[in-house]
Amino acid sequence: MRNERNLKESISIYDNYEIDSPIKNTEDKYYFIFYERKLLLIDNKIPLIKDLSEINIPKEDIKNNIHLGEFYSKDAYTVELAEDYENKQDYDFIDLYEVFDIDEETYLIAGRAIQIIDWENNHQFCGRCGAKTVTSDIERAKVCPECGFTSFTRICPAIITTIIKKDTEDLDAEGKPTNKVLMAKHSYHQTIRYSLIAGFLEAGESIEEAVKREIKEEVGIEVEDIEYFGSQSWPFPNSLMIGCICKYKSGEINVDGNEILDAKWFKKEEIENPPSDISIFSKLIKNFKENY
Numbered sequence: 001m002r003n004e005r006n007l008k009e010s011i012s013i014y015d016n017y018e019i020d021s022p023i024k025n026t027e028d029k030y031y032f033i034f035y036e037r038k039l040l041l042i043d044n045k046i047p048l049i050k051d052l053s054e055i056n057i058p059k060e061d062i063k064n065n066i067h068l069g070e071f072y073s074k075d076a077y078t079v080e081l082a083e084d085y086e087n088k089q090d091y092d093f094i095d096l097y098e099v100f101d102i103d104e105e106t107y108l109i110a111g112r113a114i115q116i117i118d119w120e121n122n123h124q125f126c127g128r129c130g131a132k133t134v135t136s137d138i139e140r141a142k143v144c145p146e147c148g149f150t151s152f153t154r155i156c157p158a159i160i161t162t163i164i165k166k167d168t169e170d171l172d173a174e175g176k177p178t179n180k181v182l183m184a185k186h187s188y189h190q191t192i193r194y195s196l197i198a199g200f201l202e203a204g205e206s207i208e209e210a211v212k213r214e215i216k217e218e219v220g221i222e223v224e225d226i227e228y229f230g231s232q233s234w235p236f237p238n239s240l241m242i243g244c245i246c247k248y249k250s251g252e253i254n255v256d257g258n259e260i261l262d263a264k265w266f267k268k269e270e271i272e273n274p275p276s277d278i279s280i281f282s283k284l285i286k287n288f289k290e291n292y
């Protein structure tokens with residue numbers, strides 16, 4: 001129940017979006033337009049227009065224009081502008097991280113839209129035989145006419161997990177062990193001080209195995225009672241973040257000093273609130289603070 005409540009706070013990509021709807025030729029259409037991976041917003045909104053010429057984007061500036069489905073009952077397209085596009089109108093192209101704080105629903109659809117553009121660009125040629133691929137008529141796939149190899153949008157699953165320990169050597173005012181969470185300082189984060197353990201799944205392993213392996217590799221301890229918390233699309237560039245909660249079992253913290261610089265146990269009051277709610281990290285931290 002605890003986890004359900006946390007997930008209900010999120011909106012769904014499908015609240016007003018249909019993924020597989022055929023082109024309806026609506027008079028107005030939503031255009032998710034990207035230039036250098038940033039999204040065009042006009043007055044903080046996705047342009048709803050008859051075509052791209054209405055906002056002075058000429059055909060020769062369009063690299064990709066792909067039907068995305070239906071958004072608020074209108075045809076929706078994802079568009080990539082060419083590298084040599086000149087922003088003569090001085091439009092605002094917004095980083096996806098910032099779009100979340102402007103409008104979460106726009107962020108969710110745009111996160112899918114940019115991944116469709118990536119799929120289009122990254123599967124122009126067959127990864128098996130090198131022939132030019134064609135776009136399938138029946139599903140979101142690139143098919144090789146020579147060998148039949150099919151390429152779908154690629155999503156890379158990753159886990160992120162809270163590790164919770166009852167510290168029997170640190171008792172609260174009532175004499176009960178204090179709940180603590182393990183956080184680590186990654187060398188690749190410039191701005192985030194301490195974060196939760198996270199990493200990509202390896203081929204062949206389960207979510208639970210990935211959680212155990214990442215924790216063992218990064219901080220050297222053993223965990224148990226791994227629970228699923230929730231998941232989130234993370235389009236930077238193409239991850240699915242799988243949030244988990246687990247309990248400390250045994251071992252001492254031991255970091256490698258390269259990928260992980262430091263790791264330690266934090267009490268609730270020692271954890272700063274994340275600067276944005278964009279990631280499942282913030283939901284996991286909130287869950288720990290409210291429910292443990």
Ligand SMILES: [Zn+2]
Binds near residue numbers: 129146
């Ligand atoms: Zn092929």
